[in-house]
Amino acid sequence: xxxxxxxxxxxxxxxxxxxxxxxxxxxxxxxxxxxxxxxxxxxxxxxxxxxxxxxxxxxxxxxxxxxxxxxxxxxxxxxxxxxxxxxxxxxxxxxxxxxxxxxxxxxxxxxxxxxxxxxxxxxxxxxxxxxxxxxxxxxxxxxxxxxxxxxxxxxxxxxxxxxxxxxxxxxxxxxxxxxxxxxxxxxxxxxxxxxxxxxxxxxxxxxxxxxxxxxxxxxxxxxxxxxxxxxxxxxxxxxxxxxxxxxxxxxxxxxxxxxxxxxxxxxxxxxxxxxxxxxxxxxxxxxxxxxxxxxxxxxxxxxxxxxxxxxxxxxxxxxxxxxxxxxxxxxxxxxxxxxxxxxxxxxxxxxx
Ligand SMILES: N[C@@H](CCC(=O)N[C@@H](CS)C(=O)NCC(=O)O)C(=O)O
Numbered sequence: 001x002x003x004x005x006x007x008x009x010x011x012x013x014x015x016x017x018x019x020x021x022x023x024x025x026x027x028x029x030x031x032x033x034x035x036x037x038x039x040x041x042x043x044x045x046x047x048x049x050x051x052x053x054x055x056x057x058x059x060x061x062x063x064x065x066x067x068x069x070x071x072x073x074x075x076x077x078x079x080x081x082x083x084x085x086x087x088x089x090x091x092x093x094x095x096x097x098x099x100x101x102x103x104x105x106x107x108x109x110x111x112x113x114x115x116x117x118x119x120x121x122x123x124x125x126x127x128x129x130x131x132x133x134x135x136x137x138x139x140x141x142x143x144x145x146x147x148x149x150x151x152x153x154x155x156x157x158x159x160x161x162x163x164x165x166x167x168x169x170x171x172x173x174x175x176x177x178x179x180x181x182x183x184x185x186x187x188x189x190x191x192x193x194x195x196x197x198x199x200x201x202x203x204x205x206x207x208x209x210x211x212x213x214x215x216x217x218x219x220x221x222x223x224x225x226x227x228x229x230x231x232x233x234x235x236x237x238x239x240x241x242x243x244x245x246x247x248x249x250x251x252x253x254x255x256x257x258x259x260x261x262x263x264x265x266x267x268x269x270x271x272x273x274x275x276x277x278x279x280x281x282x283x284x285x286x287x288x289x290x291x292x293x294x295x296x297x298x299x300x301x302x303x304x305x306x307x308x309x310x311x312x313x314x315x316x317x318x319x320x321x322x323x324x325x326x327x328x329x330x331x332x333x334x335x336x337x338x339x340x341x342x343x344x345x346x347x348x349x350x351x352x
Contacts, residue, residue, distance in 0.1 A: 040226025090188025213240025222281025
């Protein structure tokens with residue numbers, strides 16, 4: 001069934017991809033850094049595997065303890081938001097996870113593609129582990145195991161089904177929704193609902209401008225290859241950050257005084273901002289620590305129990321500065337600023 005779905009999807013994807021004037025042909029294994037059009041602007045393509053895990057035991061992918069595995073990179077904000085959900089929902093025992101090494105390497109001898117790879121041993125790279133399930137050397141191997149005609153990017157996160165040996169879903173925005181609701185029979189923190197029905201419209205609306213302006217906005221700044229697209233992306237980024245700063249002057253979280261999905265999605269970008277994006281992606285008009293509300297808010301979220309364990313700043317810095325030679329050819333990692341996000345913040349003043 002999944003294979004039928006995949007074939008139709010790939011046919012459509014191939015057609016759509018052929019319409020875009022990307023620098024490299026679609027036959028070549030691509031990375032996000034190649035998704036720059038002739039106009040010099042970065043345009044992210046959609047994820048491919050879009051099945052859903054369901055609490056219904058008769059569904060194709062039922063929510064079962066021990067059945068699913070999350071492949072992540074600690075460096076990646078999209079994967080980190082999924083890991084954050086595993087931790088705050090109390091699903092670490094039910095859904096296992098593995099992180100790859102932070103710096104992209106060549107994934108095959110037969111072509112030039114560079115991407116996520118697993119270490120060969122447990123000790124090679126602190127925080128990363130060899131693939132415990134399939135003996136894969138790379139994330140690319142997993143995509144090729146799941147589909148013989150895959151032509152998209154080899155991205156993390158990957159939500160893997162151990163039983164059917166395939167990828168359930170590789171879109172973090174959807175993975176976090178499944179983790180929020182579908183595993184509540186086994187989640188240790190089942191009562192935490194980060195997408196409550198009475199706030200869904202507000203959360204969706206907030207996610208949209210934060211994604212465009214901030215989450216994807218920093219990438220649009222960093223991957224732009226012409227001044228115009230950079231100028232536009234950076235303008236939108238700071239417009240969105242200023243808006244967050246104003247909102248967070250009135251309430252503890254971005255959608256009110258209750259933590260929601262929108263906060264987790266915003267946090268993963270903010271925590272990388274001063275250490276990486278300000279320098280590597282040229283987001284230096286204003287630093288996060290120059291925004292009092294945003295800076296304290298970032299510390300507040302970081303200090304939620306188990307959240308700090310989803311942030312591996314070594315992996316984050318080594319990945320960005322070390323994996324994009326067109327932006328940072330010598331791979332030098334800047335020393336600072338080494339911010340302590342566990343230091344006190346002032347956000348309790350808004351407690352409900
Ligand atoms: N829409 C995807 C995006 C995931 C994504 O872009 N991941 C990046 C790492 S931050 C990746 O794996 N890139 C590999 C590549 O570009 O080749 C999601 O949110 O899950």
